[in-house]
Amino acid sequence: MSESFTRELKKVLRDNACRFDRQGKGDHEIWFSPITNHYFVVDQQIKSRHTANAVLKQAGIPQKVLDSRGTATILHSTEAGRQELVLVRDDVSHGNAPEIVSRL
Secondary structure, three states, X not given: OOOOOHHHHHHHHHHXXXXXXXXXXXXXXXXXXXXXXXXXXXXXXXXXXXXXXXXHHHHOXXXXXXXXXXXXXXXXXXXXXXXXXXXXXXXXXXXXXOEEEEEO
C-alpha cells in the first residue's frame, strides 16, 4: 500500500501558520489559513500528491509536496527576517532532523 501525504502536508501547513480548527465528519479535519482567511478540509489518508497540492492551494500556500519520501518545498524565514522558498528533506522516519536540500 502506498504512503500517505498527510504527515508532510500537515507539517507544511503548520510551518505556514495554518492551524487545526476542529474535527470534521469521518476522517476529515477542518483547518484555518490566515493567508486566505478561509477554512479548508484535510483528509487523514491523502494518497495523491495532486490532492495534497490542492489542499495547499486552498490554504494559499504556493508550494508543492513533491513526493512521499518527505521532500517538500516550504516557505522559510531567514535570520534577516526575509522569506525564501527552500527544498527540505524531512527524514523523520530515520530519526534525522529536517535539512535544507536547496534554495529555490
